[in-house]
Amino acid sequence: MTFDPEQLGQSKADLAETLRTMRKRASRTQVWLAQRCNMSQTKLSNIETGRITPGLVDVELILRSLDAPPELVAEVAALARLANTEWQGKRASWRRGLEKRQAELAGLEAEATTLRYFLPAMVTGLLATPEYIRASLGHSPVDISKTVARKLERKSVLYDNTKRFTFLLTEQAVRWAVVPRAAMAVQIDHLVSVSHLPNVRIGVIPLGTVVGRGPLNTFTVYDQRLATVEAFTGRIVFQDPRDIAEHLEVFSRYEDHALFADEARTALREWAIAYRS
DSSP: OOOOGGGHHHHHHHHHHHHHHHHHHTTOOHHHHHHHHTSOHHHHHHHHTTSSOOOHHHHHHHHHHTTOOHHHHHHHHHHHHHHTEEEEEHHHHHHHOHHHHHHHHHHHHHHOSEEEEEESSSOOGGGOOHHHHHHHTTTOSSOOHHHHHHHHHHGGGGGOTTSEEEEEEEHHHHHOOSSOHHHHHHHHHHHHHHTTSTTEEEEEEOTTOOOSSOOOOOEEEETTTEEEEEETTEEEEEOOHHHHHHHHHHHHHHHTTOBOHHHHHHHHHHHHHHHHO
16 A cells, blocks of 8 residues: 555555445454454544554454455555554644654653654754754744753653663764854764663764664664654654564664764764864
8 A cells, every 4th residue: 555644544444444344245243343343442433434543463363253354454464554553744833833742752752651762864852952053944835942941851851760761873973064164063972972871872873884784764762662763754653563663673672783872972072173174
């Protein structure tokens, strides 16, 4: 199934209608199907009316109980995967106010205990200096003063020792010149400083490191329940466990090639010196 951001909202209604229609065509009641799937009739009713979006496991149970043919199973499973995906467009964020996006991110960070960030292109706001943050928002066609303030407020979450953070940055991300050379050196120094926090791991992947899979996207995984992927025009939010598992597997692969602790700090200091020279 082709990914179309405009169809993501509709896919949830389509999935509900498809499952409801399949049950009726099979001449089965909600009570019968709920019992076969080991779920409550209330949950099944909410799935069929679109009040809740079922995960792939629930969809597979329903399809198996209704003896759906393989070609229909594939089609409905693809629809379920799309229904568990959300598109957040950048233009919509501009209209709402970028600071509202910061509030949403703060909420995700507050709920999660294990947070993983893969950063192939730029430094994330949680690790950025105020000057870097302002410069990184310079392309936005709206007032960024509140957004900068909220980004700086969010950084306090790094000092919550009940949470565990792992940041993986490519050398490209660390050294991409968002601000002038002197400010870039300060930004890299800041990474070294944050790397000493007991609940924060900062890993760097130097250029020349042999990694079989290319770093295609910036992404964040919150525990094992949600993953966000950045694109130029917005972000995709995945809640399907299979999508989350794949991002965790990719993250682990990059993590195996990264430098951490003193090795990472040595590389970072060398890159800061290069900007100062």
